Amino acid sequence: xxxxxxxxxxxxxxxxxxxxxxxxxxxxxxxxxxxxxxxxxxxxxxxxxxxxxxxxxxxxxxxxxxxxxxxxxxxxxxxxxxxxxxxxxxxxxxxxxxxxxxxxxxxxxxxxxxxxxxxxxxxxxxxxxxxxxxxxxxxxxxxxxxxxxxxxxxxxxxxxxxxxxxxxxxxxxxxxxxxxxxxxxxxxxxxxxxxxxxxxxxxxxxxxxxxxxxxxxxxxxxxxxxxxxxx
Amino acid sequence: xxxxxxxxxxxxxxxxxxxxxxxxxxxxxxxxxxxxxxxxxxxxxxxxxxxxxxxxxxxxxxxxxxxxxxxxxxxxxxxxxxxxxxxxxxxxxxxxxxxxxxxxxxxxxxxxxxxxxxxxxxxxxxxxxxxxxxxxxxxxxxxxxxxxxxxxxxxxxxxxxxxxxxxxxxxxxxxxxxxxxxxxxxxxxxxxxxxxxxxxxxxxxxxxxxxxxxxxxxxxxxxxxxxxxxxxxxxxxxxxxxxxxxxxxxxx
Numbered sequence: 001x002x003x004x005x006x007x008x009x010x011x012x013x014x015x016x017x018x019x020x021x022x023x024x025x026x027x028x029x030x031x032x033x034x035x036x037x038x039x040x041x042x043x044x045x046x047x048x049x050x051x052x053x054x055x056x057x058x059x060x061x062x063x064x065x066x067x068x069x070x071x072x073x074x075x076x077x078x079x080x081x082x083x084x085x086x087x088x089x090x091x092x093x094x095x096x097x098x099x100x101x102x103x104x105x106x107x108x109x110x111x112x113x114x115x116x117x118x119x120x121x122x123x124x125x126x127x128x129x130x131x132x133x134x135x136x137x138x139x140x141x142x143x144x145x146x147x148x149x150x151x152x153x154x155x156x157x158x159x160x161x162x163x164x165x166x167x168x169x170x171x172x173x174x175x176x177x178x179x180x181x182x183x184x185x186x187x188x189x190x191x192x193x194x195x196x197x198x199x200x201x202x203x204x205x206x207x208x209x210x211x212x213x214x215x216x217x218x219x220x221x222x223x224x225x226x227x228x229x230x231x
Numbered sequence: 232x233x234x235x236x237x238x239x240x241x242x243x244x245x246x247x248x249x250x251x252x253x254x255x256x257x258x259x260x261x262x263x264x265x266x267x268x269x270x271x272x273x274x275x276x277x278x279x280x281x282x283x284x285x286x287x288x289x290x291x292x293x294x295x296x297x298x299x300x301x302x303x304x305x306x307x308x309x310x311x312x313x314x315x316x317x318x319x320x321x322x323x324x325x326x327x328x329x330x331x332x333x334x335x336x337x338x339x340x341x342x343x344x345x346x347x348x349x350x351x352x353x354x355x356x357x358x359x360x361x362x363x364x365x366x367x368x369x370x371x372x373x374x375x376x377x378x379x380x381x382x383x384x385x386x387x388x389x390x391x392x393x394x395x396x397x398x399x400x401x402x403x404x405x406x407x408x409x410x411x412x413x414x415x416x417x418x419x420x421x422x423x424x425x426x427x428x429x430x431x432x433x434x435x436x437x438x439x440x441x442x443x444x445x446x447x448x449x450x451x452x453x454x455x456x457x458x459x460x461x462x463x464x465x466x467x468x469x470x471x472x473x474x475x476x477x478x479x480x481x482x483x
Contacts, residue, residue, distance in 0.1 A: 134327035137281050138341035138393060139317040142309070148344060152331045230375040231330035 006191065006200050013187030014207045016101065017173040020183065024108040024169060031109065032116030039121055050117075057114040063175050065111055070103040070179050097181050104176040108169075115165055123158040124150070127231075156226040163219035167212055232295065234259045234428045235280075235397050240289035241301070242275055249275045250286070251452040257397070257445070260426035264433055264443035264460075268475060271449040273432040277399050280430065281321045282312050293318045293396050320390030320398040324405050326382040328374040328389070334361060335370045338389045347393065360388040364418050380411030384418055391422075398422070400431040416442075436479055440464050448472045 001009075038050035057065070074080030085099030127150050135145035177186035188201040235257040242250040249272045257263055265273045278284040280291065288301035298315045299307075328337050339357040342348065348356070361370050364384035374382055383403055390398055400419065404412035416438050422429065423442055433439055439446060439460065446463040448456045448471075456463060456472045467473045 130323065130325060130327045131329070133283055134323065134329070135341075136283060136313075137316055137319070137321040138389070139313055140341060140344055141313060144344050148340065149329050156331075229331040229373050 001191070001195055001197065006197070006203065009191065010184055010187050010200060010204055010207065013182055013184035013204075014211075016176070016181060017170065017183040017207075018211075020101070020104055020108060020173040020176055020181075021170050023105050024112050025166065027109045028112035028116055031113035032120055035113055035117035036120035036124065039117060040124065054114045054117060057111055058118075062107065062111050062172060063178050066104055066107045066175060066178055069107045070100065100179045100181045101176070103179065104181055108172070112165070112169060116162070119158050119161045119165065120154070122161075123154040126157055127153050152226075153231050156229070156231065159219065159223050159226065163215070166219075167215055170211055170215070171208060232259070233257060233292075234261075234294060235430075236290075236292040236295075237280070238290045238292075240276065240279060240286045240291070242272075242279060242284060242286045249452050250279070253289070253449075253452075253454060255445075255447060255454065255457060257428055257430070259428055260423075261444045262423050262429045262431065262442055263445045263447060264431050264439035265447045265449060266433065266436070266439055266475070266479075267447075267449035267455075272452040273449050274401055276449070277321065277401050277430065277432055280397070280399060281319045282316050283321075317393060318396045320393065320395035322383070322386050322390050322398070322400045322403050324402045326374075326379070326386045326406070328382055328385055330374050333371045333373055334366060334377075334385050337374070337385055338392050341389070342392050345393070353392075357388075357392060360391055361385075363391075363421075364388045365414075378411060379407045380414045383407065383415045387415075387418055387422075396428065398427055398429045400429065400433070402432050402434065404433070404435060434479070436464075436476070448475065450475070 035050055035054065038046050039054060041047045041050070060068075070082050073082065082099035082103045085102055086097065087099075089098035090096050131149055131153070132145055135149050140148075173183055174185045176183045177189070180186065182190075184204045184207055185201070188204050191197045191200045233256040237256065238254045240250050240253040241248070253272075253276055255263070265276070267273055275284060279286045282299070285304055286299065286301055289299075290297060290301065291299040298318065329340065332340060335354075335357050338360055339353050342353045342356070343350070347353065358367075358370070361367055364387055366381060366384060366388075369377060369381065374385070377385065383406075387403075403419065404415050407415065412435065416435065419429070419431065419438075420442050431439070431443070441460075443460055446456075446458060446460050447454050448463060448467075448469070450471045456467060456469045463472065464476065467476060
């Protein structure tokens with residue numbers, strides 16, 4: 001197999017890695033916000049439930065969570081949802097791992113939403129009470145204060161920890177190969193098994209590295225954009 | 232006719248009683264200075280006036296309109312409290328400008344969000360206020376680019392933008408270097424000539440003496456002594472007032 005063929009084969013896997021990455025961000029970033037608000041709620045039961053959920057999700061390895069999501073419908077309800085989706089999509093469109101990708105996506109979105117929620121909570125709680133009071137005495141509503149005064153200050157503070165988490169995310173997508181999702185590492189392992197090629201496995205690192213490089217530049221830009229004010 | 236009438240305000244935090252029956256009134260254009268040692272309840276009183284704290288008992292009326300009554304306080308909606316706040320302005324000790332907004336944006340934010348006038352009018356008024364506090368050349372600066380004194384002047388302009396009936400200051404110069412207090416006090420003094428009703432919590436005795444029409448000396452949550460500055464500073468009646476004044480003058 002030529003270098004170009006290997007690259008193209010691995011790239012197909014990286015598309016799946018990127019898909020998991022993108023969907024997790026797209027859904028996880030907004031989903032983290034209600035979780036953060038629940039964990040700051042003054043209504044005790046809501047707060048406790050949110051804290052327990054975050055504790056469990058952060059307390060169990062992500063790989064295990066993928067297994068749980070994937071196997072639980074079959075084990076508990078005798079309805080192997082994700083393998084059924086697998087089979088259905090394969091018969092219709094010829095893609096073999098759609099159901100497993102779905103299971104991975106669910107696990108990732110929940111997991112990352114919980115991590116994000118803690119970053120949001122930290123960011124929101126770090127804004128001084130006096131900023132709210134300055135808004136109150138000007139006759140603004142709670143909503144206006146949050147949206148127009150607090151939010152951007154929170155965003156500025158959470159960009160560095162969020163960048164960190166997002167960079168971790170692209171590498172975490174490798175965990176999807178635990179249920180045989182054809183992401184890039186799985187593709188490389190496939191080459192090792194069928195073509196006795198070991199170097200593509202190491203070559204995958206370049207894909208991650210380049211992608212993380214792009215992310216780093218992007219976050220640098222965002223930080224710079226928010227550099228015009230200090231709080 | 233009294234612009235502000237405060238009657239028998241009580242406020243406790245847990246077991247700790249901070250205000251124990253505060254009553255006073257203020258005529259239009261009068262400047263009230265509140266003095267007293269820390270912990271005497273001055274700031275809490277100011278926060279009650281701005282509805283940042285809810286008094287346990289008592290009434291607050293502005294222009295004969297009852298805004299707050301301890302009896303029915305439980306039933307007040309958030310919207311009522313918000314409306315009430317519009318009668319008052321508050322300038323904080325630490326300025327509390329919004330860091331992500333420039334000087335002019337800080338001043339015009341609330342009028343824009345509350346839709347007081349057209350965009351054009353709000354802009355004009357903000358510019359006029361910036362000129363009043365002497366910061367025309369700084370209108371597009373961000374708070375971190377300004378000195379403490381400049382920030383506090385912006386904060387005053389921001390509070391004025393909504394045209395409050397009573398403008399309150401919570402130790403407006405306490406966070407400033409001594410050489411910067413003058414510029415802030417001068418702005419406050421200028422406002423007096425515009426017939427603005429103001430309540431100023433301050434440790435600047437000279438300022439209180441020269442600018443205020445009325446002085447309240449607070450101690451342990453009660454008004455220990457109240458009167459025109461000449462009376463309070465020249466002929467204090469209460470022992471506590473005498474002790475406080477001699478101490479604070481000694482420091483100078």
